[in-house]
Amino acid sequence: MAETPGGESLLFLTDEQLRKGIEAMFFAYRGFTADPDRILEGKDYGRAHHRAIHFIHRSPGTTVSNLLSILGVTKQSLNRVLRTLIEDGLVRSEKGKVDARERHLHLTDKGQMLERELSDAQRARMRAAYRAAGPQAVAGFRQVLEAMMDPEMRRQYNRLKEGG
Amino acid sequence: MAETPGGESLLFLTDEQLRKGIEAMFFAYRGFTADPDRILEGKDYGRAHHRAIHFIHRSPGTTVSNLLSILGVTKQSLNRVLRTLIEDGLVRSEKGKVDARERHLHLTDKGQMLERELSDAQRARMRAAYRAAGPQAVAGFRQVLEAMMDPEMRRQYNRLKEGG
DNA sequence: TTGGAAAGTCAACAAGGCTGACGTAAATTC
């Protein structure tokens, strides 16, 4: 059996183990998005709206271009989503005072309500999974996910993590 | 500080911790799909083709309806993908011998080559993440993901895990 | 004052989901 200098088994790096991890990501992500998707269907919104709402809630007053770099989509794509959210009175967009080119984004009360509904559902599933797996498993979960990110995404993630 | 009967801290269940987990899933999933997406772009295929190829490779001879239940899409959606893969000679579809209504799906040599290219890339990232996080973290990672799945998905996942 | 950045808009397109309806062949049930 292969051993590292430190003495741990390397069996967790076999192709078979990696494949299981890949499939676990696939099935788990479905679960991860299932509850918000269910809530949003019939409300004329989709996953893209959820993502925008989440990160506006997370960083109130964020600019459009900051949101673009977090979400990793084109501004045209984001704009379509943002426009409907603004029209529907979920998001407020206001000109920057220091730099008037920028638009600062906030959730309205109505937007806060939907955000709450969505994140409650998503957190409930997360909480159940965390509770079932235990604190040590959760620490490992976060470590692996973090190591799986592209460096640029990890930067975004850590910026949010600390900033919040 | 809240403690369970067993004595572990419950701090890992705070809303803040859960939010971090949610954002970690979001950013990590982007990394998870980035490499195959990059390979597929310019080849006229997308993520949907990747998923079909993955699970046909995983369960050679699987039927269309089995694939449908694993992927969780409609047959029209899957059929569109499957048709192009068959036309392009990546997948072979043959009538069942015991039940001639069924179509059994296999990767051709050409299909195997693409599957290899895609899964090599995805495994490389997974391997790096696993290695960076270590075996204990990997165990926790898998535990949390499994707990996050819908029961039906978990059934599919475990069936694959054991069958393979 | 002019160049470039930030933001927004319009148009067009593609992937990949979805529903509904329909057809065919094969298996199963009555």
Add this chain to the structure above:
DNA sequence: GAATTTACGTCAGCCTTGTTGACTTTCCAA
């Protein structure tokens, strides 16, 4: 043997969400 169900394929049409390209407006800064 006839009727029904199952497995699969397909046509048509729709939606969301991503893309590129071209263009305008606004505004900051050199």
